[in-house]
Amino acid sequence: MVRPCFQIDLPSPRKTAELAAMIGGLLRPGDVLLLEGEIGAGKTHFARSLIQSQMDTPEDVPSPTFTLVQTYDTGTGEIWHSDLYRLTDVSEVMELGLDEAMERAICLIEWPDRLGPDTPDTALHLRFDTLSDSARRITLSWAQGDWDDRLASLKTERAHG
Amino acid sequence: MASVTHILGIESSCDDTAAAVLRIHDGRASVLSSVVEGQSGLHAAFGGVVPEIAARAHAEKIDLCVEEALAQADLPLSQIDAIAVTAGPGLIGGVLSGVMCAKGLAAATGKPLIGVNHLAGHALTPRLTDGLAYPYLMLLVSGGHCQLLIVQSHDRFTRLGGTIDDAPGEAFDKTARLLGLPQPGGPSVEAEAKAGDPKRFTFPRPLMDRPGCDMSFSGLKTAVLRARDQIVAEKAGLTTQDRADLCAGFQAAVTDVLRGKTARALEQYLAVNPEAPAIAVAGGVAANRSIRAGLETIASDYGVAFTAPPLRLCTDNAAMIAYAGWERWQAAQVDDMTLAARPRWPLDNRAPALVGSGKKGAKS
Numbered sequence: 001m002v003r004p005c006f007q008i009d010l011p012s013p014r015k016t017a018e019l020a021a022m023i024g025g026l027l028r029p030g031d032v033l034l035l036e037g038e039i040g041a042g043k044t045h046f047a048r049s050l051i052q053s054q055m056d057t058p059e060d061v062p063s064p065t066f067t068l069v070q071t072y073d074t075g076t077g078e079i080w081h082s083d084l085y086r087l088t089d090v091s092e093v094m095e096l097g098l099d100e101a102m103e104r105a106i107c108l109i110e111w112p113d114r115l116g117p118d119t120p121d122t123a124l125h126l127r128f129d130t131l132s133d134s135a136r137r138i139t140l141s142w143a144q145g146d147w148d149d150r151l152a153s154l155k156t157e158r159a160h161g
Numbered sequence: 162m163a164s165v166t167h168i169l170g171i172e173s174s175c176d177d178t179a180a181a182v183l184r185i186h187d188g189r190a191s192v193l194s195s196v197v198e199g200q201s202g203l204h205a206a207f208g209g210v211v212p213e214i215a216a217r218a219h220a221e222k223i224d225l226c227v228e229e230a231l232a233q234a235d236l237p238l239s240q241i242d243a244i245a246v247t248a249g250p251g252l253i254g255g256v257l258s259g260v261m262c263a264k265g266l267a268a269a270t271g272k273p274l275i276g277v278n279h280l281a282g283h284a285l286t287p288r289l290t291d292g293l294a295y296p297y298l299m300l301l302v303s304g305g306h307c308q309l310l311i312v313q314s315h316d317r318f319t320r321l322g323g324t325i326d327d328a329p330g331e332a333f334d335k336t337a338r339l340l341g342l343p344q345p346g347g348p349s350v351e352a353e354a355k356a357g358d359p360k361r362f363t364f365p366r367p368l369m370d371r372p373g374c375d376m377s378f379s380g381l382k383t384a385v386l387r388a389r390d391q392i393v394a395e396k397a398g399l400t401t402q403d404r405a406d407l408c409a410g411f412q413a414a415v416t417d418v419l420r421g422k423t424a425r426a427l428e429q430y431l432a433v434n435p436e437a438p439a440i441a442v443a444g445g446v447a448a449n450r451s452i453r454a455g456l457e458t459i460a461s462d463y464g465v466a467f468t469a470p471p472l473r474l475c476t477d478n479a480a481m482i483a484y485a486g487w488e489r490w491q492a493a494q495v496d497d498m499t500l501a502a503r504p505r506w507p508l509d510n511r512a513p514a515l516v517g518s519g520k521k522g523a524k525s
Contacts, residue, residue, distance in 0.1 A: 039335060040383030044326065060507070063379070065177075065326045065335070067252060067304040071504060133387075 002143045004123055004154060005034055011135045017139065019154075020046045021086030022054035026150050027106050029077040030139070032120050034112035043135045047081050047108045047127070052077065064110070069096055078105040084114035093118055107141075167193075167234075168490075169241045169266070170483025171227065173219040174251025174258035174279045177307070180226035181479035182234035182241070183289075185487055190289050195473065195480040196226050196231035210241075219258035220395035227262065230479070241272060245486020248276035248496075256502040264498055276487040276500045280508050282481035284312050287441035289484040290470040294437050298430040298465075300423055300456065303444030304330030304345075309374045309426040310508060312435065318483040320509035322374025322428045328448050329415050332378040336385050336411050338405050350408045351449050353480030357402075357409025362388050366421070374426045385411050412451050420455040427463045439466040443475045479507055 010016045021129045023033075028051045033050075035043040048061040054074035066081040072079045084093070093099060093115060101107055102120055112119065122145035129137045140151065162193075165186050172179040181195040220358060246263035249256055260276070267274035275336060283301050290310075299310045308323035327335070337346030342353060362382045367377035379398060383393040385407055392403050423440070431438060440460050447469050460467035474480060 038386075039339060040386050044379065048326070060323075060504070062305065062324075063330050066328065136211075155393055 004145070005135055005151070007140075007143050009131065009135065009137050013065050013134060014040070016042055016046055016136055016138075017053075018050035020049035022154060023151075024050040024053045026153070027054075027076055029104055029106060030102075032107045032109065033121040034103050034115075034119070034123050034125045035108060035110045036112060036125060038130070039128055040126035042073065043128055044083075045061045046138075048101045048112065050108065051079050058096070069098070076106065080105050080107045080109075082107070085111040086112045087111075089112070089138040090116045090118060095131070140146060164485070167236060167240055168483040169227065169230070169244045169279075169488050170239075170340075170479035170481070170486060171223065171244070171246040171259045172279070172282070172477060172479040172482045174222060174247045174332060175255065175477055177477045178197075178219045178222040178258075179479035179482075180223070180230035181483050182230050182236060183480060183483035183487065186341065190484055190487065191234070192289075192474075192480045194230045194432075196233065197473070197478055198222050198228045199377065203336045218252075218433055219255045223258055226479075227266070238270060239265070241266075241270065241491050243275055243495075245277050245483050245489075246276040246500075247282065247307070247482050248500055249278065249281055249506040251305050253502055254473045255505045256504070260500060260502045263362075264500065265518065267362050268498070273490060274497065274500060275489050275494070276496045277482045277485045277489065278506050278508060279477075279482070280306070280506075281315070282485045283443045284318060284487045285311055285315060285488060285506065286470045286474055286481045287293055287439075287468055288488075289481065290474055291441070291468045293439050293441060293468065295435060297438075298423075298426055298440040300419070300426075300440065300442045301444050302329055302414065302419065302446040302452075304328060304334070304446075306444060306468065307376060307446075308379075308508075309423065311430050315492065316494070317487065318508040320507075321429055322376065324366075324378055326377050327381035327382070329378055329419070330444070330454075332382050332411075332415060332450050332476050333446070333449075335382045336341075336408070339382065339386050339389055340399070340407060342404075342408075346465045347446060347449060350412060351451070354408040354412045354451070355405075355407050356442045357405030357407070359406075359409040359413035361406040362410035364388075366414055366417050368417060369391070369421050372425075374422045374429070375475050377423050378415065378418070381414055384522045388434065412449070416449075416452050416485045418453040419452055420459050424459050424463070424518045425458055427459065427465060431463065431465070437466070438464070439468060442467075442469045445472075445476050447475055448472055 051061050054076045064081050069082040121143045125141045127139040170181045178198040183373040184191050244263050246259050246265050273312050296313045300311050307328045309317040309321040333350050334346035342349040367380045369417045446488050457467050
């Protein structure tokens with residue numbers, strides 16, 4: 001079962017970008033981040049910030065809505081950024097090659113409810129809620145995996161910050 | 162090179178599979194055939210472009226497209242002098258299908274193989290259709306792209322700016338989605354906006370107050386969402402008029418941003434003293450009448466010629482690939498069997514990346 005772990009309130013897109021970069025620094029191939037929230041909640045902004053934080057040479061990170069998947073080579077390994085909004089069936093996840101990518105790359109997945117039973121147990125869930133025009137609340141949760149240890153620094157940072 | 166040259170073009174980087182034959186006669190290009198097999202029927206069931214599915218469909222259709230393009234041009238393969246193919250950027254599976262097909266044809270015929278950047282194909286189209294002279298200003302605006310470029314030669318592009326998040330075509334799609342209008346959102350939002358009051362809702366014009374030509378459309382869709390929710394909260398639903406007004410307000414904001422940023426780009430472009438100043442717009446969004454009228458007004462304000470290639474050459478097609486391939490061939494830029502498919506391939510490598518997170522307030 002996925003249990004909520006902790007929440008972070010981010011007053012501005014800039015703070016969201018900083019959190020994304022911090023989380024980006026904790027990732028390794030095989031990690032799956034599921035970005036949940038309504039249109040305009042800041043999912044793509046978070047993903048873009050995370051990907052760019054891991055690049056040696058900054059590159060454009062276009063929205064994946066049109067192409068469904070964008071891939072990037074970074075110092076941390078390959079990152080897949082996908083938007084599943086347009087998918088209608090679980091089998092299409094395989095068509096995208098996402099099932100295989102989830103094992104060897106870092107995957108940032110928007111609209112992950114389309115994954116259904118293919119949702120990895122070790123995925124980190126990030127729920128984005130809109131507090132105001134610029135402020136967002138992010139709720140992190142997971143079912144399995146060592147996220148507790150890996151996110152410890154984040155919690156400390158937050159307590160001090 | 163003989164005075165008559167025929168180029169075969171192949172394009173498969175997104176959801177259309179296309180092949181075309183171009184004739185060059187004494188330096189003048191004409192399109193003998195341009196076959197575009199949309200995968201929209203296939204994708205309708207999936208609601209979008211699914212890369213691996215697209216790859217399979219491209220692979221199945223590409224030979225047939227080439228055959229059809231040759232038949233319509235009334236030419237045998239042996240009369241083709243060079244083979245140009247999109248080598249990126251795009252969905253890798255689709256691009257690979259095209260590149261493999263082109264390599265096979267090049268190997269079988271012994272004719273030169275020329276890899277073309279899909280975006281260069283779009284950017285050079287005004288030369289194919291209107292014979293524009295370098296340098297000209299180009300606004301490329303579609304579902305997946307939005308950039309302002311000075312086109313200096315067939316392989317030299319100066320990127321003045323572009324979207325730091327969503328492309329306008331995507332913003333139209335998402336607005337349609339938010340308002341329960343059919344996809345693709347471009348035509349349905351435009352149709353709805355006709356009956357609307359563009360002044361009722363004042364949507365943001367992101368980055369307009371900042372220098373430079375960068376644009377942001379992501380916050381606009383969020384603003385439409387807010388306005389919609391506010392109306393729904395007030396009267397428990399949207400009237401037809403509310404929806405038309407939202408569409409009109411949204412379209413006015415997109416038009417304003419494109420017009421304002423294009424005006425800035427024109428100033429930068431005119432500073433290089435082009436002999437025959439011209440601006441061209443390409444991409445599916447160029448079909449929007451409000452946006453097009455806005456751009457025409459700006460061009461005429463600056464005394465610059467305005468051109469928009471016909472829609473069939475403005476959206477994805479292979480004639481533009483054949484044409485761009487011809488220009489590369491003229492410059493002796495030919496590829497060999499090591500030609501690789503590239504998922505990402507920016508036109509201007511010198512321009513800094515559009516780092517969204519580094520630009521404070523891009524979303525506000």
